[in-house]
Amino acid sequence: MNLKYIHLTNGNYLGFISNNSLFSRDGIYLGWIDGNTVWDKNGQYRGQISEINDVFYILKHKFSVNPIPRVPRAQPVAPTAPVPISNRTPIIVPLPLMDGYDNTST
Numbered sequence: 473m474n475l476k477y478i479h480l481t482n483g484n485y486l487g488f489i490s491n492n493s494l495f496s497r498d499g500i501y502l503g504w505i506d507g508n509t510v511w512d513k514n515g516q517y518r519g520q521i522s523e524i525n526d527v528f529y530i531l532k533h534k535f536s537v538n539p540i541p542r543v544p545r546a547q548p549v550a551p552t553a554p555v556p557i558s559n560r561t562p563i564i565v566p567l568p569l570m571d572g573y574d575n576t577s578t
Contacts, residue, residue: 475554476521478528481571483562486530489521490551494530499553502573504545510572515542519572527560530572 476489487496494502494510503512510518510530517539519532532538 483560497556499550515544531569532572534568534570
């Protein structure tokens with residue numbers, strides 16, 4: 473299983489990407505990936521996958537207009553959640569970037 477682990481900029485482990493689907497650390501479906509674009513399970517834009525210092529984040533431009541929502545996709549069968557990996561050291565992203573997911577939006 474080819475996984476990509478995703479963290480928040482505060483360092484917390486958010487979850488993982490498997491087969492172009494995003495899952496929480498507990499294996500709950502959060503959305504899907506189209507290229508590098510992340511859409512939540514309701515079809516709302518969440519941002520772009522960004523790699524900073526070998527760690528993956530979902531970041532979006534704070535002041536840009538989000539793309540038009542997409543039609544939600546059928547929820548895939550959740551894979552077995554991997555053993556959660558460690559949290560990372562928080563990072564500071566340059567303005568106007570921000571987390572696409574945060575504690576109030578997951």
